[in-house]
Amino acid sequence: MAKKTVEDLDLKGKKVLVRVDFNVPIKDDVITNDNRIVAAIPTIDYITAEGGKAILFSHLGRVKTEEDKAGKSLKPVAERLSELLGKPVTFVPETRGKELEEAIANMKDGDVLVVENTRFEDIDGKKESKNDPELGKYWASLGDVFVNDAFGTAHRAHASNVGIASNLPTAVGYLMEKEIKFIGGVVENPQRPFVAILGGAKVSDKIGVIENLIDKADKILIGGGMTYTFQAAQGRKVGMSICEKDKLDLARELLEKAGDKLILPVDTVCAPDFDNDAPTTILTGDIPDDLEGLDIGPETIKLFTEELQGAKTVIWNGPMGVFELPTFAKGTIGVCEAIANLKDATTIIGGGDSAAAAIQLGFADEFTHISTGGGASLEYLEGKVLPGVESISDK
Known part of the structure; x- marks a missing residue:
């Protein structure tokens, strides 16, 4: 553009x-x-x-x-x-x-x-x-x-x-020129392999992004609260974890459409309460009724790190867990480190909570670009036309 x-x-x-x-x-x-x-x-x-x-x-x-x-x-x-x-x-x-x-x-x-x-x-x-x-x-x-x-x-x-x-x-x-170059470049012509990492609480916030990236990304790694809606759609028990029950059919459709492109966590850090001092348990299967998932586990960090190897373009939007609480920040830190260690890759944070996490955790300088727009980044990644960009004169 x-x-x-x-x-x-x-x-x-x-x-x-x-x-x-x-x-x-x-x-x-x-x-x-x-x-x-x-x-x-x-x-x-x-x-x-x-x-x-x-x-x-x-x-x-x-x-x-x-x-x-x-x-x-x-x-x-x-x-x-x-x-x-x-x-x-x-x-x-x-x-x-x-x-x-x-x-x-x-x-x-x-x-x-x-x-x-x-x-x-x-x-x-x-x-x-x-x-x-x-x-x-x-x-x-x-x-x-x-x-x-x-x-x-x-x-x-x-x-x-x-x-x-x-x-x-x-x-x-x-x-604005940088945003168009990096976020717009991902949408229009990414260097491959292209890996997207999507976290945050809700599938509903990222539906358009996932649907658009299924056709563009080589892999989509899913973390954060939206994990549990996808796992519930697979028939897994997710305990007290955040889960959008009205989006289960949609999650099944996305899983089917994405095939092996979409990669879910293989273990979860669980606790009985949303509390930094709550006792934690790492589970690889169903989550019992008295626990909730609050972060990705160590095996998932290892898996995501492996899936990122060789990537030439990486975009990350949304934390992997409740990063505001140190007990449940390890997944987000692990993903930050994995992206930061990539060589010869264009690495982009798509604004919002993931940008806040990277800055708060001290990784801001390790990324090629951190977007200044939360909602704008998401809509750009969905492939939508942004009025503020569209209204600017072409060269």
Whole structure:
């Protein structure tokens, strides 16, 4: 997919509207994780170095009422961005109007400005989230060109991405370009052997991904809570483990369609309670009624490690167990290590909990690419068209 990039635009003296993903966790006005801000800096730096005026748009959390606005201002983000850039960043506590327009008019080449939370426009009729045409046109009128660098919202048609893009010359930023290259590359033309590892709690969350990857991947390794729905579909007893009983027929269909491509765990770490200090048992067969599966076992880690050998492309989405509890993190750690040790392979984490796990467990630098989008990554892997990507001009 050859989209125009920020380097294809003439930026000198231009007002460059940039959709970034600054949806970061904030507690008591303090940012607890600034990864998404850091990830946007290469694009911002390029725009300002080329003499453009960077005008940044982002949402932060969900905002439906006036009360929801508390703690959702982008002011702390603008302050942190200023520290990271080592230069002043103007923050405008408005999403439209005279104050915003004057602040933009007063910008000099190389300046950076952050507009208030775009979701503040959702209080009166969901204008941002419903891609209100008038709002997209108004925001577009504030700039000369538009750069979309927010893959995390690319699966949604909002006024601050698709709305602006409909009214201006457009391009992708460096972060979005990487997502298209790696996630899009997996969907369109992976190097083989191609192995997908899918975890997480529910089969229903990954139905589209599994169906799409059955035709594309050479192997699909299944872990996490969705394991037990597949095992129940095979007639196994799964005890108190999470199991989507209304998806058993679908799980059987997927097992039949995938054949030996789809590989399930061969042992399970079980416990009577969802508790880090609960006594654990490793089982290879049925799980009794008084136990639940909370992680893949050591034989499965060994099996998955063997199945990964020789892989040229690996994509991983979803943890192998309850990685937040150290007792049940061994499977996720084992998979992280197995992927990290692969030589000459393109290794990709498809956002969400698996990205959080890799970062939390200290493996972030061992992967070729960690996606910044959870839902967007999943929909891209399903082969869906993402509105935020589709709205960008082709080369």
